[in-house]
Amino acid sequence: MDVTIWGPGASRRSLPEATKSVxxxxxxACHRHDGTDGAELAGRVADRAGTDPTEVLGLLTSHGPAAxxxxxxxxxxxxxxxxxxxDERCVVADIGLAESREWWITGSLWPALAH
Numbered sequence: 001m002d003v004t005i006w007g008p009g010a011s012r013r014s015l016p017e018a019t020k021s022v023x024x025x026x027x028x029a030c031h032r033h034d035g036t037d038g039a040e041l042a043g044r045v046a047d048r049a050g051t052d053p054t055e056v057l058g059l060l061t062s063h064g065p066a067a068x069x070x071x072x073x074x075x076x077x078x079x080x081x082x083x084x085x086x087d088e089r090c091v092v093a094d095i096g097l098a099e100s101r102e103w104w105i106t107g108s109l110w111p112a113l114a115h
Contacts (some may be wrong), residue, residue, distance in 0.1 A: 001026060001093050003107035006100035013097055018098060022095050027085035032066035033073040041074040046080050067109055 003017070003026055033041070043055035049056070060073065075082045083113055091112050 001090060001107060001109045003093070003105060003108070004096040004098050005103075005105050006098045007103035008101060010097040010103075011099050015095065015097055018097070019093075019095055023085060023090060023093055024110075026087050026105075026107060027087045027090060028073060028083055030066060030068040031043055031085055032062060032070040033060040034070045035061050036072050037074075037076065041076070041081050044076075045074070048080065073079070082105065098113050 001023075003022060005022060038057050038061055039053070041052040042060055045060075046053040046054075057067070068089065069088060073084060075084060086096045
């Protein structure tokens with residue numbers, strides 16, 4: 001994968017500290033949650049994000065493009081959630097930080113070629 005995070009002060013942030021979060025977030029975004037405990041988990045995510053649980057559930061379980069397919073992406077973890085993206089499937093990641101007035105992410109995902 002190739003990912004660039006743009007934002008004010010982004011180039012002054014520590015890339016090693018951001019790498020795991022960025023990698024997990026991008027890989028999670030390429031999945032669709034299989035629906036297990038969907039309403040409860042969406043509610044927990046929505047509480048943390050300050051948004052509507054129905055919208056979160058729709059985003060997590062949408063049958064739109066999901067490059068890495070469906071899986072049990074979220075699990076109960078105490079009062080919160082634990083994300084479980086298949087980041088072990090990522091063999092190469094090029095992550096960069098760049099300056100911009102607003103925060104946004106650009107990137108590409110490619111399949112690994114078997115030898």
